[in-house]
Amino acid sequence: MATPRERMLERIRQALRDLPPNAVDRPGTPQVWPQDTSPPEVLFARFEQEVAAVNGEAIRVGSAEQAAARLRALAEQFSWHRIGCRQHELTDAILAGLPPSQVCRVTDSWPPEKIAELDAAVVVGEIFLADTGSSLILCHERWERLLCYLPPACVVLGHLERLYCHLPAAWPVVAAWSQDRHTQGEFVIITGPSRTSDIEKVLTLGVHGPKQLWIMLVD
Amino acid sequence: MKISPLEGAAFHTAETKWLAEPRGPKALEVATKRSAKTRDEIAARILQWESWREQASRIKAYAIAHLDELLSQFEENITARGATVLWAENARQANEHLLTIAKKHNVRMVVKSKSMVSEEMELNHVLEAQGIQAVETDLGEFLVQLAGQRPTHIVTPALHLSAEDVGRLFAEKLGEPFTRQHEQLTAIARRHLRRRFLEAGMGISGTNFAIADVGAICVVENEGNAGLSMATPPVHVALMGIEKIIPSIVHLPLFLQLLGRSGTGQKLTAYTHLIYGPSPGQRFYVIIVDNGRTRILSDPRLRSALHCIRCGACLNACPVYRRVGGWAYGWIYPGPIGAVITPMLVGIDKAGKLPFASSLCGACYEVCPVKIDIPHKLVYLRHLATTHRSPVRSRLEKLVWWGWSLTMGRKWRYVLATGLARLGMRWVSWSPWKPKLLRAWLRARDLPPLPPQGPFRKSWKKLEKELQISGQPPTAQSHKA
Numbered sequence: 001m002a003t004p005r006e007r008m009l010e011r012i013r014q015a016l017r018d019l020p021p022n023a024v025d026r027p028g029t030p031q032v033w034p035q036d037t038s039p040p041e042v043l044f045a046r047f048e049q050e051v052a053a054v055n056g057e058a059i060r061v062g063s064a065e066q067a068a069a070r071l072r073a074l075a076e077q078f079s080w081h082r083i084g085c086r087q088h089e090l091t092d093a094i095l096a097g098l099p100p101s102q103v104c105r106v107t108d109s110w111p112p113e114k115i116a117e118l119d120a121a122v123v124v125g126e127i128f129l130a131d132t133g134s135s136l137i138l139c140h141e142r143w144e145r146l147l148c149y150l151p152p153a154c155v156v157l158g159h160l161e162r163l164y165c166h167l168p169a170a171w172p173v174v175a176a177w178s179q180d181r182h183t184q185g186e187f188v189i190i191t192g193p194s195r196t197s198d199i200e201k202v203l204t205l206g207v208h209g210p211k212q213l214w215i216m217l218v219d
Numbered sequence: 220m221k222i223s224p225l226e227g228a229a230f231h232t233a234e235t236k237w238l239a240e241p242r243g244p245k246a247l248e249v250a251t252k253r254s255a256k257t258r259d260e261i262a263a264r265i266l267q268w269e270s271w272r273e274q275a276s277r278i279k280a281y282a283i284a285h286l287d288e289l290l291s292q293f294e295e296n297i298t299a300r301g302a303t304v305l306w307a308e309n310a311r312q313a314n315e316h317l318l319t320i321a322k323k324h325n326v327r328m329v330v331k332s333k334s335m336v337s338e339e340m341e342l343n344h345v346l347e348a349q350g351i352q353a354v355e356t357d358l359g360e361f362l363v364q365l366a367g368q369r370p371t372h373i374v375t376p377a378l379h380l381s382a383e384d385v386g387r388l389f390a391e392k393l394g395e396p397f398t399r400q401h402e403q404l405t406a407i408a409r410r411h412l413r414r415r416f417l418e419a420g421m422g423i424s425g426t427n428f429a430i431a432d433v434g435a436i437c438v439v440e441n442e443g444n445a446g447l448s449m450a451t452p453p454v455h456v457a458l459m460g461i462e463k464i465i466p467s468i469v470h471l472p473l474f475l476q477l478l479g480r481s482g483t484g485q486k487l488t489a490y491t492h493l494i495y496g497p498s499p500g501q502r503f504y505v506i507i508v509d510n511g512r513t514r515i516l517s518d519p520r521l522r523s524a525l526h527c528i529r530c531g532a533c534l535n536a537c538p539v540y541r542r543v544g545g546w547a548y549g550w551i552y553p554g555p556i557g558a559v560i561t562p563m564l565v566g567i568d569k570a571g572k573l574p575f576a577s578s579l580c581g582a583c584y585e586v587c588p589v590k591i592d593i594p595h596k597l598v599y600l601r602h603l604a605t606t607h608r609s610p611v612r613s614r615l616e617k618l619v620w621w622g623w624s625l626t627m628g629r630k631w632r633y634v635l636a637t638g639l640a641r642l643g644m645r646w647v648s649w650s651p652w653k654p655k656l657l658r659a660w661l662r663a664r665d666l667p668p669l670p671p672q673g674p675f676r677k678s679w680k681k682l683e684k685e686l687q688i689s690g691q692p693p694t695a696q697s698h699k700a
Contacts, residue, residue: 030274142500145498185498198362
């Protein structure tokens with residue numbers, strides 16, 4: 001007896017029987033935006049503007065020490081007592097400047113309830129997009145994903161050299177990662193803090209995810 | 220409120236009564252006009268916009284023409300990443316799959332992010348009948364669920380509720396102190412729903428795109444509720460219609476550029492999730508749903524309706540939708556695209572009136588990011604509705620057209636009918652009693668005044684006589700003068 005899968009596929013084939021086999025050519029990579037070879041200064045200026053437009057803040061720092069100082073200032077300003085992060089060379093270098101009692105190394109033993117109690121999360125972005133003010137974060141583990149959504153504030157750290165002009169320019173890198181059969185979990189592109197306009201089309205931030213977002217790029 | 224496809228999208232129902240009220244359609248009209256204006260401005264600033272639409276249309280045409288191959292490829296690739304793929308020919312099978320999964324993982328509560336397929340399945344009712352609590356987590360969907368209503372728009376479901384309505388709703392249903400402050404209302408929803416995310420045993424999401432060559436799904440959103448629904452519970456189920464497939468990961472950026480800009484006027488939505496199978500310790504299921512889509516696929520004149528990426532731009536651009544809102548369409552897909560796909564999904568015999576809910580102005584086609592020729596599809600569906608069993612082929616309708624044809628067949632009958640119509644109009648403006656249908660129509664409108672000079676043919680005759688005397692041929696301009 002045929003399974004629902006077989007019946008559905010057969011129904012699709014029957015529905016398409018009027019089409020000759022090569023009726024539609026396979027489209028190649030779409031032409032979205034022209035190539036942009038702007039220097040990093042120009043790209044960062046655009047990035048900063050776009051991040052601000054989506055209610056976040058982009059910060060450029062010359063070194064890990066400067067980044068640590070900015071993070072300390074943010075923690076003081078917003079009274080963050082518990083900052084969650086994952087083990088990564090960038091977070092290790094930058095969070096070393098904070099009192100150890102403030103830094104929580106999240107691991108797979110952390111339940112979602114505990115991650116939700118953090119004051120802020122520090123995550124690492126792999127790709128940044130100047131024309132939309134976006135950060136792409138790779139989250140293999142469930143707790144890495146939750147770190148992006150549960151705490152009320154989020155700081156994305158990254159390297160300036162990973163700043164691309166737009167999504168199509170960065171996409172060959174994402175496509176290559178995607179082809180790897182061992183990739184599991186989630187890639188998330190974050191463009192501003194959590195938002196809604198569901199009540200009277202009035203923009204309100206932090207409906208479910210972080211209300212505040214900083215993106216700190218290290219030269 | 221139980222939503223049943225058997226209600227059959229009558230278009231004009233008791234639920235549209237509020238539209239005649241002075242405040243009724245105003246909020247909807249203002250909001251949709253603002254969204255349409257933002258989209259138009261964005262599209263006008265991008266030189267490549269038309270090229271993007273053309274390319275997106277071609278990619279979707281390829282995907283639909285190779286649907287069987289691409290769905291199989293997607294299944295193979297996402298299964299290799301640890302997902303379980305299930306196939307459902309109809310809503311009943313999809314619900315059975317979900318209940319089996321819920322039972323297997325001992326799920327008592329489900330958190331849901333926006334999914335139109337789940338609305339087709341009436342999933343919330345099915346789950347609740349089995350004692351499983353289903354919580355909508357998109358703010359707009361949460362509001363309409365609390366209010367026991369239906370979404371009025373596919374992107375902004377609670378467009379019809381004011382902040383005051385929401386404040387009252389939260390006071391009544393959640394026991395919160397009344398407020399009409401947007402920040403506070405959002406904070407209340409966050410607090411209540413956060414608890415649900417942490418307690419739920421299963422998260423259900425929709426799928427914006429299913430990428431065949433890598434085996435991944437893409438979900439876009441702004442609130443973060445989809446991210447939380449997919450990652451917080453130990454089980455994630457993604458529902459997808461068969462038409463969500465795109466051939467390759469290289470095609471995705473184009474659709475992301477078009478979707479945000481067309482739907483909400485954003486360059487990219489706040490969150491774009493690419494899910495490559497389950498995270499360690501999690502279970503991930505994908506349910507591929509047909510539920511009538513192969514009926515659309517089998518008709519070459521309607522097939523491209525399956526290109527739709529559910530951005531809602533055609534709703535915002537439609538002058539009919541702006542006035543009547545989403546409920547008037549009677550089922551879950553409102554607006555011009557709803558008027559095309561609903562008759563095919565629930566049957567032309569039930570929703571045959573919907574293709575007539577259009578002025579055929581073409582605005583929906585002009586804004587569609589994947590160039591679906593909605594107006595021609597509506598005309599074709601009107602033809603089907605008049606040649607097959609459908610609500611427009613009622614006895615009354617037949618009688619009206621028979622009368623029309625009889626009247627127009629002879630000049631004297633036409634003259635008699637227009638004379639009677641003039642009498643009728645005079646009587647209606649004078650009489651305090653009016654027939655029921657006319658009463659509803661007159662609630663928000665006045666009858667046009669009768670021309671003081673009598674019917675056009677009378678003044679034309681008079682004019683002809685005058686011009687024959689002066690030796691000039693009559694024209695439309697001379698008549699106006």
